Amino acid sequence: MKDERQPSNASAPSRAVVIGSGFGGLAAAVRLRARGYDVTVLERLDRAGGRGRSFVQDGFTFDSGPTIVTAPFLFEELWQLCGRRFSDDIDLRALDPYYRIVFDDGGHFDAFADDAAMQREVARIAPDDLEGYDRFMQHSERLFRIGFEKFGHVPIDSLGQMVSMVPDLVRARADRSVHAVVSDYVKHPYLRFALSYHPLFIGGNPFRASSIYCMISYFERHWGVHYAMGGMGALVNGLVGLIEGQGSTIRTNxxxxxxxxANGRATGVRLASGEVIAADIVVSNADTATTYQKLLAGAPRKRWTDSKLDRASYSMSCFVWYFGTKRQYPDVPHHTILVGERYREHIADIFDRKVLAEDFSLYLYRPTATDPSLAPDGCDSFYALSPVPHLDSGVDWSTRAEPYRAAIERQLSQTLLPGLADEIATSRLFTPRDFQDVLLSRKGAAFGIEPVLTQSAWFRPHNKSEDIDGLYLVGAGTHPGAGVPTVLSSARVLDVVVPDPMSTAARVAV
Ligand SMILES: Cc1cc2nc3c(=O)[nH]c(=O)nc-3n(C[C@H](O)[C@H](O)[C@H](O)COP(=O)(O)OP(=O)(O)OC[C@H]3O[C@@H](n4cnc5c(N)ncnc54)[C@H](O)[C@@H]3O)c2cc1C
Known part of the structure; x- marks a missing residue:
């Protein structure tokens, strides 16, 4: 019988194991195979995609997590690496407007793709803020050039690199929060919200996430907001097709x-079944805290020790209610954000006090506005997402989930979806407990380690492990952070930090 623990010899392609099949793991698999590695992806769930996986229930298709596609070039590159065209597999549609924000007083703000339409919308709300809005977008572009173009695709794994960032960070006033900086430019509360809420998309608190994240406004403007027909599952299936077409293996369950x-170097993985798979490099797309604390529990670690990970601050979690309706709600846009009356206090409940509030701000996703194929004829597929504290809240979700869902249903009935209770055809919940038990996320955090300045760039777990040779990290918990484009960028960083395959094999064999 072949001894799986033997390192590969120098003439064989080096073996890479990728733990987890989120977007970061799938992109890493494509890139490593394109470099010449022999790649195996190991996924504990029964399907690929991680937070981006989709599921079908009673004839309705649901995207379980991410819904907004931006920076499509990051996907296109992966197709190009396989000698294929993204557009042959994926039907990407640009959305315009991008989304609607509905405020508790009944007013709304639509974010448009077109500059002139956006300026008209700003002028409709607050003509006095138009000039400030224009200046803010210029500021957002400057931050984008620094945060995304300059530092978003390179490893920040030495103190020297971090120090080289400092002048840019100082000029950008990265020590200030997104909300504080936005408030310097515009006064109207609708605009302050619309230009500052984006950190919530990646698990950050707009009142303390570094103002570098002000770049997201320009990010959206630059590439647009898109939808892949068939939902995020179409993108996941597309990537799985690429990986299998490259001859790599994805093992689910x-x-x-x-x-x-061995001797401070990763030699492979041991599965829960007991099977051992040898590898020359291991790439973890699993939650970073779980990777270090559970998968490397016995390995000596100097930097990411258990106590350091216990002291880290983790992002918020999400309560997600997936539901299908027997009728359609044609007036409800593809993406709607419903802002609660107590927005600022509510954010403090989630991030600081860690209590489950009675009220909520919601994100309502209705992909059938663009893609009727996700529901049976005449029906709609939805999800409602409520940001909630992670599991340090002590909330017992086994008893609180259903009353919480019912409260969301009442809120939606009174606002966007009249008569909802009688229209529900199918329903499923995903709570912070599921983020912990299903996705193995520390504290049930939906976005890994919180994106604050002191936990970003060099301060975040590095893409090339500081503790274990031959171990690399991709995904939300490493540099540059959470969000689909961001985790695709983390896989791009691997191209820089992972050695060429033969040299790894040669080094291991010596
Ligand atoms: C509700 C929600 C909505 C979001 N909306 C957006 C959005 O609209 N746009 C956007 O850009 N971002 C959005 N995000 C963020 C984005 O989805 C994530 O940051 C990103 O998808 C995370 O990808 P990842 O590569 O870190 O892997 P993950 O998706 O976290 O996947 C990790 C995978 O590893 C597997 N795994 C873990 N441990 C093991 C193990 N021991 N063995 C084997 N497998 C293991 C897990 O099962 C999982 O499949 C959203 C997130 C959530 C939760």
Whole structure:
């Protein structure tokens, strides 16, 4: 019988194991194979995609997590690496307007793709803020050039690199929060919200996330907001097709229990089933805290020790209610954000006080506005997302989930979806407990380690592990952070930090 623990010899392609099949893991698999590695992806769930996986229930298709596609070039590159065209597999549609924000007083703000339409919308709300809005967008572009173009695709794994960022960060006033900086430019509360809420998309608190995240407004403007027909599942299936077409293997129902280590170097993984798979490099797309604390529990670690990870601050979690309706709600846009009356206090409940509030701000997703194929004829597929504290709240979701869902249903009935209770055809919940138990996320955080300045760039777990040779990290918990484009960028960073395959094999064999 072949001994799987033997390192590969120098003439064979080096073996890479990728733990997890979120967008970061799938993109890493494509890139490593394109470099010449022999790649196996191991996923503990029964399907690929991680937070981006989709599911079908009673004839309705649901995207479980991410819904907004931006920076499509990051996907296109992966198709190009396989000698294929993205547009041959994926039907990407640009949305315009991008989304509607509905405020508690009944007013709304639509974010448009077109500059002139956006300026008209700003002028409709607050003509006095038009000039400030224009200046803010210029500021957002400057931050984008720094945060995304300059530092978003390179490893920040030495203190020297971090120090080289400092002048840019100082000029950008990265020590201030997104909301504080936006408030310097515009006065109207609708605009302050519309230009500052974006950190919530990546698990950050707009009142303390670094103002570098003001770049997201320009990010959206630059590439647009898109939808892949068929939902996020179409993108996941497209990537799975690429990976299999490259000759790599994706194994589902394959939970990694341990990264095996010898002499400070990763040698492969041990599955929960007991099977051992040898590898020359291991790439973890699993939650970073879980990777270090559980998968490397026995390995000596100097930087990401258990106590350091216990002290880290983790992003908020989400309560997600997926539901299908027997009728359609044609007036409800593809993306709607409903802002609660107590927005600022509510954010403090989530991030600081860690209590489950009685009221909420919601994100309502209705993909059938663009893509009727996600529901049976005459029906709609929805999800409602409520940001909630992670599991340090102590909330017992086994008893609180249903009353919380019912409260969301009442709120939606009174606002956008009249008569909702009688129209529900199918329903499923995903709570912070599920983020912990299903996705193995520390504290049930939906976006990993919180994106604050002191936990970003060099301060975040590096893409090339500081503790274990031959171990690399991709995904939300490493540099540059959470969000689909961001985790695709983390896989791009691998191209810089992972050695060429033969040199790894040669080094291991010596
Ligand atoms: C509700 C929600 C809405 C969001 N909306 C957006 C959006 O609109 N736009 C956007 O850009 N971003 C959005 N995000 C953020 C974005 O979805 C995530 O940051 C991103 O998808 C995370 O990708 P990842 O590569 O880190 O992997 P993940 O999606 O976290 O996947 C990790 C995978 O690893 C697997 N795994 C874990 N441990 C093991 C193990 N031991 N063995 C084997 N497999 C393991 C897990 O099962 C999982 O499949 C949203 C997130 C959530 C939760």
């Amino acid at each position: 394959a939970e990694v229990a341990e990264v095996t280590v």
